[in-house]
Amino acid sequence: EGIESALDRASAYAEVGADMVFVEGLTDAADRVRLCDLLKTQVPLLYNLMKPGHDTSPDVQDLESEGYSIVLCPGVVIGAAANAAWQALARLAGKDDTTEDQSITGLIEADKYLSR
Numbered sequence: 813e814g815i816e817s818a819l820d821r822a823s824a825y826a827e828v829g830a831d832m833v834f835v836e837g838l839t840d841a842a843d844r845v846r847l848c849d850l851l852k853t854q855v856p857l858l859y860n861l862m863k864p865g866h867d868t869s870p871d872v873q874d875l876e877s878e879g880y881s882i883v884l885c886p887g888v889v890i891g892a893a894a895n896a897a898w899q900a901l902a903r904l905a906g907k908d909d910t911t912e913d914q915s916i917t918g919l920i921e922a923d924k925y926l927s928r
Contacts, residue, residue, distance in 0.1 A: 815843050826855040834858040848879030856881035
């Protein structure tokens with residue numbers, strides 16, 4: 813239905829007492845700023861940041877300055893878990909080519925591990 817309908821629904825939720833508002837898929841900075849300008853003084857706003865550090869993703873500081881109160885970064889956790897699992901399986905298979913424990917490296921590159 814588009815950004816206008818999403819903003820209307822978000823406003824309606826805030827008006828009836830929602831504890832927070834989450835509008836999925838706002839990748840355009842102008843749309844995020846519109847939402848924040850509309851509601852940041854009424855209700856906490858949540859943003860789901862799937863790929864922090866990715867070229868097309870905002871960073872956490874940008875989201876905070878726009879007015880978001882809560883930023884989820886599930887891609888970081890997924891990337892770390894996938895990397896650790898990949899290394900553990902490589903060790904079991906006797907094919908571990910790492911020289912040190914790197915289970916927390918590549919946090920932002922979850923796609924690389926999940927697509928194998």
